[in-house]
Amino acid sequence: xxxxxxxxxxxxxxxxxxxxAHTIRIWEKRYQLIEPNRTDTNIRxxxxxxxxxxxxxxxxxxxxxxxxxxxxxxxxxxxDNVKKIALSSSSNQKALNLFKLAMIDFDQNLFTKTxxxxxxxxxxxxxxxxxxxxxxxxxxxxxxxxxxxxxxEHFLSSLIKQKIHSLSHSLNSKPVKDTSKxxxxxxxxxxxxxxxxxxxxxxxxxxxxxxxxxxPSVPMKxxxxxxxxxxxxxxxxxxxxxxxxDKIDDYLCDFEKIFLxxxxxxxxxxxxxxxxxxxxxxxxxxxxxxxxxxxxx
Numbered sequence: 001x002x003x004x005x006x007x008x009x010x011x012x013x014x015x016x017x018x019x020x021a022h023t024i025r026i027w028e029k030r031y032q033l034i035e036p037n038r039t040d041t042n043i044r045x046x047x048x049x050x051x052x053x054x055x056x057x058x059x060x061x062x063x064x065x066x067x068x069x070x071x072x073x074x075x076x077x078x079x080d081n082v083k084k085i086a087l088s089s090s091s092n093q094k095a096l097n098l099f100k101l102a103m104i105d106f107d108q109n110l111f112t113k114t115x116x117x118x119x120x121x122x123x124x125x126x127x128x129x130x131x132x133x134x135x136x137x138x139x140x141x142x143x144x145x146x147x148x149x150x151x152x153e154h155f156l157s158s159l160i161k162q163k164i165h166s167l168s169h170s171l172n173s174k175p176v177k178d179t180s181k182x183x184x185x186x187x188x189x190x191x192x193x194x195x196x197x198x199x200x201x202x203x204x205x206x207x208x209x210x211x212x213x214x215x216p217s218v219p220m221k222x223x224x225x226x227x228x229x230x231x232x233x234x235x236x237x238x239x240x241x242x243x244x245x246d247k248i249d250d251y252l253c254d255f256e257k258i259f260l261x262x263x264x265x266x267x268x269x270x271x272x273x274x275x276x277x278x279x280x281x282x283x284x285x286x287x288x289x290x291x292x293x294x295x296x297x
Contacts, residue, residue, distance in 0.1 A: 008046040010036075015142050016051060016100055017058045024054070031071035033057055048105065055097040056082045062093050092131050099135050103148065103156045111159050124167060125206075128199055129291060132160060136195065157195055164195075168202045168213075177208025181297065183234045184226060186214040188251065191242040196270065196290065200236065203294050220255060232264040236293075239273035249279050256281055268293060 014021045027033045034053050036044040046054075056078070060070050063085050073081065085094060095118055102111040118127050139156065142148045185201050187194055194216045201213045212226070226233060235255075243251040252267075259265050260283040267284045270293060274286045287293040 008048075008051055010044050010046065013046055013051060013054055016104075017054050017097075019054070019058055027057070027067060027071075031067060033067075033071055051104065052101060055101065059085055059094050059097060092134075095131050096135055096138070099131075099156065100138070103139075103152050106152075106155055108159065111156070115163065124163075125203065136160075160195060161198060164198050164202050168198075168205055171202070171205040174208075176210045179210070181234050182210045182212065182230055182232070183236050184212045184214065184223070185236045186218040186223065187216040187237060188239065188242045189217055189219045191238070191240065192216045193238070193240045196240075197236070197238045200238075200270075200290050200293065203290065204297065207294070207297060209297065220251075220258070224258065227259065227263075233259075233266075235259065235265065235267045237267070237269055237271075239269060239271035241273070243273065245273070245276045248273055248276050252277065252279070252281060252284060256283070260284070268296075 008016075010021045010024060013019070013024055017024075019027075024034075028036070034046065034050045034057075036046045036050060039045055057067075057070055060078075060081055061067055065081070070078070082094075095114055098110060098114040101107070102114065115127070118131070122130075136157070139148065139153050142152075183201075183204050185197050185204075187197060197215075198213075201211050204211050214223075223235070239248070255267060260267060260281075265283070267281075268287060269284065270287050270290065277286070285296075287296070
C-alpha cells in the first residue's frame with residue numbers, strides 16, 4: 001500500500017488551498033482548471049496532481065491574476081508565471097503551498113529545498129514567525145477536518161524540529177554573551193507540544209543567553225535539582241494542553257511556593273492555557289507570543 005495520500009475530497013482541497021468548495025466547483029465547470037474523477041455515486045475525487053494544480057492556481061490568483069486569465073494560459077505560460085511568483089521575495093504563500101505538498105507526499109527533499117531557498121533571502125527567525133507559525137496553525141485545522149493524518153503532522157513537525165536542533169547546536173558551541181539571566185525551558189507533565197518551546201530556546205541562544213532545555217513532560221519535582229545549581233533562574237514554559245483549566249492555578253501556586261518565593265527566580269509563560277489563570281502571581285509573567293517574550297530580554 002502506498003504511504004502517500006493521493007486521493008482527496010473537495011473539502012480536503014478547500015482546507016488545503018483556502019479556496020471555498022463552491023468556488024472550486026465554479027472554476028472546474030467554467031474554466032476546466034482541474035478535472036476530478038468521479039466515484040460510482042458521482043462524488044468528486046481529486047488526485048495529487050489536481051491538488052498541486054489548484055495550489056499553483058491559488059498562488060497566481062492571490063498574486064492578483066484574474067482567474068479567467070489563468071485559465072487561458074498554456075502549460076508553459078502557467079509554469080513560467082508560477083516560477084516568477086515563486087522567486088519573488090514576497091511569495092510566502094508559495095512557500096506555504098510547497099511545504100503542504102511536501103507534507104502530503106512525505107517529501108523531505110521538497111521540504112529541505114523550499115527551506116533552503118527561503119534561507120537565501122530571509123533569516124530563520126523571519127521564516128519561522130511569518131511562514132512556519134502559519135503553517136503549523138493550518139496543520140491543526142487540517143488535522144481536525146481529517147484532511148491530513150497525524151502521520152502528516154508528525155512528519156512536518158519533525159523536519160522543523162530537526163532544523164531548529166541543528167541551528168541551536170551550532171549556537172551551543174559559542175560562548176555565553178549575557179550572564180544576567182539563565183533560562184530553564186520545560187513543559188509540564190503530560191504536555192508534549194514542544195515546537196514553540198524549542199524555537200524559543202533557539203532565539204534565546206541566538207541572543208547570547210545560557211539556556212537549560214529540558215523539553216516536554218517534565219514533572220515539577222524533577223525541577224528541584226536545578227535550585228541546587230544556580231540562583232536567579234528564569235523558568236519558561238508553554239501551556240497548550242496542561243495543566244487543565246481546573247488545575248492550572250493549583251499548579252502555579254505549588255510552583256510559586258517551591259521555586260519562586262524568597263528567591264530571585266521568575267516564571268515566564270506562553271500558550272492558550274494561560275488565559276484560564278485566575279490569580280495574580282508577582283513573579284509569574286504571561287506573554288501572548290514568542291516575539292513579545294523575546295522583546296522582554
